Amino acid sequence: MTIAPPLARARADQPFSGGDADQPLSDAAADRLIATLGAEARRAATRLAQAPTAQKAAALRHAAARLRADEALLLAANGEDLARAETRGLSNALRDRLALTPARIAAMAAGLESVAALPDPVGAVIDTAVRPNGLALSRVRVPLGVIGIIYESRPNVTADAGALAVMAGNAAILRGGSEARASNGCIHAALVAGLEAAGLPATAVQRIVPADRAAVGAMLRAAGLIDILVPRGGKSLVARVQAEARVPVLAHLDGMNHSFVHGAADPAMAETLIVNAKLRRTGVCGATETLLIDRAYPVPARLIAALLDAGCALRGDAEACALDPRVTPATLEDWDTEYLDAICTVGLVDGLEGALAHITRHGSHHTDAIITEDAAAAERFLAEVDSAIVMWNASTQFADGGELGLGAEIGISTGRLHARGPVALEGLTTYKWLVRGTGQARP
Amino acid sequence: MTIAPPLARARADQPFSGGDADQPLSDAAADRLIATLGAEARRAATRLAQAPTAQKAAALRHAAARLRADEALLLAANGEDLARAETRGLSNALRDRLALTPARIAAMAAGLESVAALPDPVGAVIDTAVRPNGLALSRVRVPLGVIGIIYESRPNVTADAGALAVMAGNAAILRGGSEARASNGCIHAALVAGLEAAGLPATAVQRIVPADRAAVGAMLRAAGLIDILVPRGGKSLVARVQAEARVPVLAHLDGMNHSFVHGAADPAMAETLIVNAKLRRTGVCGATETLLIDRAYPVPARLIAALLDAGCALRGDAEACALDPRVTPATLEDWDTEYLDAICTVGLVDGLEGALAHITRHGSHHTDAIITEDAAAAERFLAEVDSAIVMWNASTQFADGGELGLGAEIGISTGRLHARGPVALEGLTTYKWLVRGTGQARP
Numbered sequence: 001m002t003i004a005p006p007l008a009r010a011r012a013d014q015p016f017s018g019g020d021a022d023q024p025l026s027d028a029a030a031d032r033l034i035a036t037l038g039a040e041a042r043r044a045a046t047r048l049a050q051a052p053t054a055q056k057a058a059a060l061r062h063a064a065a066r067l068r069a070d071e072a073l074l075l076a077a078n079g080e081d082l083a084r085a086e087t088r089g090l091s092n093a094l095r096d097r098l099a100l101t102p103a104r105i106a107a108m109a110a111g112l113e114s115v116a117a118l119p120d121p122v123g124a125v126i127d128t129a130v131r132p133n134g135l136a137l138s139r140v141r142v143p144l145g146v147i148g149i150i151y152e153s154r155p156n157v158t159a160d161a162g163a164l165a166v167m168a169g170n171a172a173i174l175r176g177g178s179e180a181r182a183s184n185g186c187i188h189a190a191l192v193a194g195l196e197a198a199g200l201p202a203t204a205v206q207r208i209v210p211a212d213r214a215a216v217g218a219m220l221r222a223a224g225l226i227d228i229l230v231p232r233g234g235k236s237l238v239a240r241v242q243a244e245a246r247v248p249v250l251a252h253l254d255g256m257n258h259s260f261v262h263g264a265a266d267p268a269m270a271e272t273l274i275v276n277a278k279l280r281r282t283g284v285c286g287a288t289e290t291l292l293i294d295r296a297y298p299v300p301a302r303l304i305a306a307l308l309d310a311g312c313a314l315r316g317d318a319e320a321c322a323l324d325p326r327v328t329p330a331t332l333e334d335w336d337t338e339y340l341d342a343i344c345t346v347g348l349v350d351g352l353e354g355a356l357a358h359i360t361r362h363g364s365h366h367t368d369a370i371i372t373e374d375a376a377a378a379e380r381f382l383a384e385v386d387s388a389i390v391m392w393n394a395s396t397q398f399a400d401g402g403e404l405g406l407g408a409e410i411g412i413s414t415g416r417l418h419a420r421g422p423v424a425l426e427g428l429t430t431y432k433w434l435v436r437g438t439g440q441a442r443p
Numbered sequence: 444m445t446i447a448p449p450l451a452r453a454r455a456d457q458p459f460s461g462g463d464a465d466q467p468l469s470d471a472a473a474d475r476l477i478a479t480l481g482a483e484a485r486r487a488a489t490r491l492a493q494a495p496t497a498q499k500a501a502a503l504r505h506a507a508a509r510l511r512a513d514e515a516l517l518l519a520a521n522g523e524d525l526a527r528a529e530t531r532g533l534s535n536a537l538r539d540r541l542a543l544t545p546a547r548i549a550a551m552a553a554g555l556e557s558v559a560a561l562p563d564p565v566g567a568v569i570d571t572a573v574r575p576n577g578l579a580l581s582r583v584r585v586p587l588g589v590i591g592i593i594y595e596s597r598p599n600v601t602a603d604a605g606a607l608a609v610m611a612g613n614a615a616i617l618r619g620g621s622e623a624r625a626s627n628g629c630i631h632a633a634l635v636a637g638l639e640a641a642g643l644p645a646t647a648v649q650r651i652v653p654a655d656r657a658a659v660g661a662m663l664r665a666a667g668l669i670d671i672l673v674p675r676g677g678k679s680l681v682a683r684v685q686a687e688a689r690v691p692v693l694a695h696l697d698g699m700n701h702s703f704v705h706g707a708a709d710p711a712m713a714e715t716l717i718v719n720a721k722l723r724r725t726g727v728c729g730a731t732e733t734l735l736i737d738r739a740y741p742v743p744a745r746l747i748a749a750l751l752d753a754g755c756a757l758r759g760d761a762e763a764c765a766l767d768p769r770v771t772p773a774t775l776e777d778w779d780t781e782y783l784d785a786i787c788t789v790g791l792v793d794g795l796e797g798a799l800a801h802i803t804r805h806g807s808h809h810t811d812a813i814i815t816e817d818a819a820a821a822e823r824f825l826a827e828v829d830s831a832i833v834m835w836n837a838s839t840q841f842a843d844g845g846e847l848g849l850g851a852e853i854g855i856s857t858g859r860l861h862a863r864g865p866v867a868l869e870g871l872t873t874y875k876w877l878v879r880g881t882g883q884a885r886p
Contacts, residue, residue: 046803050827129848135837137847142829144859223685227859242666248691248860269882276884360489382877384493386585394578394880403885404580404876405572416587416670416873417691418861433847433864434825437837439712441719442846 030218034173037206038225041146041171044201048169049143053120055198060116060163063194064109067159070186071105077182078155085179093283097153098180108159108187111408112194115163118407121425122169136436141429143169145227148219148247149410150175152233155183161230162191162205164410168428173226175208175215177233185209220244228418228428230411250423252411254338255285256364257396260355260381261303262372263296269393270297270371271306276395277369279310283340285412286367286399290335291346292355293320304346312342319348335362352377356384363387365414367399388414388421473661477616480649481668484589484614487644491612492586496563498641503559503606506637507552510602513633514548520625521598528622536726540596541623551602551630554851555637558606561850564868565612579879584872586612588670591662591690592853593618595676598626604673605634605648607853611871616669618651618658620676628652663687671861671871673854693866695854697781698728699807700839703798703824704746705815706739712836713740713814714749719838720812722753726783728855729810729842733778734789735798736763747789755785762791778805795820799827806830808857810842831857831864 025033048056067074078100085095126139147165149172151157158176165172176184188207195202208215216237219226223246230250231241241249259277261270277288291307293300301323308314308326315330316323327346334345335358349355352370359368369391370381378392389399389412401409401422409422419427468476491499510517521543528538569582590608592615594600601619608615619627631650638645651658659680662669666689673693674684684692702720704713720731734750736743744766751757751769758773759766770789777788778801792798795813802811812834813824821835832842832855844852844865852865862870 046829049829131846131848135841135846248858266882272884273882280885378879382879386489386492387875389876389878391878392880393882394878395884397885398578398878398880398883403574403578404878405574415691420873421876430859430863432830433832435832435834435837435841435847436821436825437835437841439709439716439836440841441715441838442723442840 025214027214027217030214031221033208033215034218034222034225037173037208038146038222040203041173041206042225044203045143045145045169045171047201048166048171048204049122051169051200053122055200056120056167056169057116059166059194059198059200060112061194062197063159063163063190064112064116066190066193067105067109067112067187070190071102074100074105074183074186075102077186080182081180088179090179094153094179098155098183100155100183104156108156111156112159112163115160115167115408118167118425120167121429126431133440134438135440138434139431140434141426141431144428144430146171146173146225147428148173148175148222148226148229150216150219150229150231150233150237150241152177152237153179155180155187157232158184158187158207159191160408161232161410162188164408164424164428166191166195166200166204168425170428171204171206173206173208173219175219181209216240217244219247221246223247232411248418249415250411250413250419250427251415252285253366253414254364255287255289255366255399255412256336256338256362257286257288257367257369257399258290258292258355258359258363259288259369259371259396260292260349260359261294261297261300262355262370262374262377263294263298263351264374264377265294265297265371266373267299267302271303273369273371273393273395274303275306275310275312277397278307278312278344279342280395280397282342284397284400286397287340288369288396289338289344290358290362291344292349292358293346294351294355295319295348296351300348307344307346312344315343315345317347320346338364352380356381359385359387365416366412367391367396369394369396388412468657470657470660473657474664476651476658477661477665477668480616480651481589481665483646484616484649485668487646488586488588488612488614490644491609491614491647492565494612494643496565498643499563499610499612500559502609502637502641502643503555504637505640506602506606506633507555507559509633509636510548510552510555510630513629514545517543517548517626517629518545520629523625524598524623531622533622537596537622541598541626543598543626547599551599554599555602555606558603558610558851558868561610561868563610564872569874576883577881578883581877582874583877584869584874587871587873589614589616589668590871591616591618591665591669591672593659593662593672593674593676593680593684595620595680596622598623598630600675601627601630601650602634603851604675604853605631607851607867607871609634609638609643609647611868613871614647614649616649616651616662618662624652659683660687662690664689666690675854691861692858693854693856693862693870694858695728696809696857697807698730698732698809698842698855699779699781699805700729700731700809700842701733701735701798701802701806701811702731702839703735703792703802703811703813704737704740704743705798705813705817705820706737706741706794707817707820708737708740708814709816710742710745714746716812716814716836716838717746718749718753718755720840721750721755721787722785723838723840725785727840727843729840730783731812731839732781732787733801733805734787735792735801736789737794737798738762738791739794743791750787750789755787758786758788760790763789781807795823799824802828802830808859809855810834810839812837812839831855
């Protein structure tokens, strides 16, 4: 591979990026690289933790301006990535995720500005108390420290993740996919330029250039250097992270989401919501993958027809197949399959109990919804479904940090620790206890 | 070993305790045992998650009454443990931690009642919002699920940890030390009796009887069965957990705590606080291990003499040695040693900057304190020291869940994720997002 000007330029701007793009690393070399980047990141994090809101926001606004100014460079770099993708025979879907357009670059820059406008979580007081002995307590939000982000083809993750990490006062180590190498280099250069323009350390956002697996392994082993890892990618990445990580992980697992149409659902609302939940965008993690219909629901055939007519393939149990000849029989695996496509499994259940039992068995604790006019049934569903996001009379496609008011997201956590559901600035912080006394000794 | 009546009785009451006390397990058998206990725990957790506050509190109050009623049995069981400890040649310190007295049993029962009286975190609304599209959002606290607790000689951890887990709506799997086997059996029996009396599943608190390492290994591998592990024990346990765990861990590492006497400290307060922080109880994790004295502090020799006169051995840098002939030279290791004894390292530093640099290099992110009358210096110390608990003009011995108003604690987290500092009920919960709509589809 030749190093085209945009990448060379990006490199010149990134003295702190480690590694060589073309040389696979040994495990030991990868560990050394991460140790070096990690030490730089820790120093940067110490400065970012004390940086005022305005300074962090200025860095992101500068970076946005730089992205806009670099549009031509960025499109050229992206063209290089796309050409390599074509040579390598990447799928159309992957190439679409990789592709940048002037509109996508504008959206990325606007995204940086919107993160810059979010309320700064650092320094927020969670609670306060005065103890009987006069000690004044407060719990105050502080940055997490060093965030590692491992991601795949979408170049905008470089901007989004870097921006969220910085705004929450952290340092980030980014390891994007090899397919987006040149594009990521340009975007990273804009972030670095923004940090420098605002007087913050350029090492607050570092990028690992080599795309081989050794660097990922070293990040997974980097306990003490990286405080939290955010893997954003397909099942194989997530599985590797789950198996190997010695660093805490903010895991974003399957969105094996259910929409349950209860017996007391309004049919018009049910049809609108189910078609939207399944088909608005089939590739997002909030898409519904299984439709459960209460046997007491009066017009199940109309609901099924609505989905089929909208272009969705349906795989059903015997009762669903009997409702429409276009429904094909579901296999056992279908009930646990996140299609991310215009395919939906559909089954009939006995009321709320049947739906709860099915979701307990097959759900992935991401997002599940009930559609009903019966408030008591809805409240029981909200209380008993053990998922990060539980909805009543709404489309599961709202499972998104922006839609839920966070302004952005670094991922949707399906784990139970630290942060659950969409994670943005608050999820990238921790807290400390401040104790202000007047000389109290403990009896 | 013969099975004395108290243990036999406890066993008869604990159909859900797994394993045989005298038979070491193979790894595969340990995995099967944890899989069985884990499945029971998950079923119990589902019921506990929906249990009303009064029912959980009743279980703990019943258990407290049972502990009091069983005092003679418990003392006999503890006598058996102590006799075995003597045969095995356990240290006096360990035997003291193991020993129960009527007063300690009364304190354990009172502890259960005080946890029962704490505000229930489950169902608490963290925040709410209404989106422009009318979606009503709320984040609501829910239990974490299944808590694994691995601990050593203190039998009261059985009661404390079990009670906190139950009150926060979780199921617990307890793995205590072999040395406290009979005592733990009786205390566990009381918890089980309390759960049953309150109509809650006995399997909400399960206990692993075998004390061999295989059970610990199986708990560390039990991803998906155990949601969080709380190791409470010495360095070798914590190190093993850090190295092997595939389950998220609430880590309680060293309390390598510093007290810094600033140039503007009030000498009388400094002397009182330092003697208390170091010597009130030397074996607790909140004890001060290193004393840093500002070179600008006017009466350092008096401060050092106060500690020495109170019975503390001091190891110092050259300047500290020069202040009092009783101070012996510190080795390099001393600056990183958690003595948990009447020994303290002492060094002179250049003001706040010197103290911050030393703490950054040698601290364990547990608890650090500044003593000063200069509010600006104190606020900078509070802001910049990156520890779970940072104090101003107070003894580091206040680093304790009870003292910081939590009513109890399951441990002090020195990690950055999920919970930091003392962890009690709130730290044993997570949250979910509830989204209440009126038919909103996502555009």
